[in-house]
Amino acid sequence: MPNVDVVDLNNQKVGELALEDSVFAAEVNDALLYEAVRHHQAGRRGGNAATKVRREVSGSGKKLWKQKGTGRARVGSIRSPIWRHGGTVHGPQPRDYSYHLPRKMQLGALRSALTAKLRDGELKVVQAFDLADHKTRSMAQALKSLEASGTVLVVDNAAGRSLELGARNLPGVTLVASRDVTVYGLLQHKQVLLSEAAARKLSEALKQ
DSSP, X not given: OXXXXXXXXXXXXXXXXXXXXXXXXXXXXXXXXXXXXXXXXXXXXXXXXOOOOTTTSOSOOSOSSOSSSSSSOOOOOTTOTTSTTOOOSSOOOXXXXXXXXXXXXXXXXXXXXXXXXXXXXOEEEESOOOOSSSOHHHHHHHHHHTTOOSXXXXXXXXXXXXXXXXXXXXXXXXXXXXXXXXXXXXXXXXXXEEEHHHHHHHHHHHOO
């Protein structure tokens, strides 16, 4: 099992934690990581191609002329699809781009992402995120002490109100619970900070 140092908010070592081999020392499968990111982005994608049907285009609903006696073809509405500026029939509409990714592939991709972060020295385990107060300055000072700069993903099982308020206004800092950790989130952030409780939870939940 890989052993990692557990540090406090001052970046001082306070212990060690043995992590699950199958979660934090797994084989990094690049193809699986790619597929997991593609699946996440497809789920967030929204279609932007849309045409208006006859009920949506502008125009009066009045019948243009009487049904019989004019010698012209009968017409019910100016918004008819066969008229200029009328509605479109069977035109493109926003679609759902999401697709199903097997759970085994999602869990395998999570293991690969966590392993890659630990291997590259971009993952750190913090004993607890016990901030003195809810101010953004306190959270910024803690991140500076932990040498976490740029984009940072903070993972804590039971994030208190102080941590939520302190992290929400910091650009590039994202706070999530361990159950909400995604491959996209891990790879999108340069640094990952796990609370000791979150690291144990991920080890237990993802072990094979």
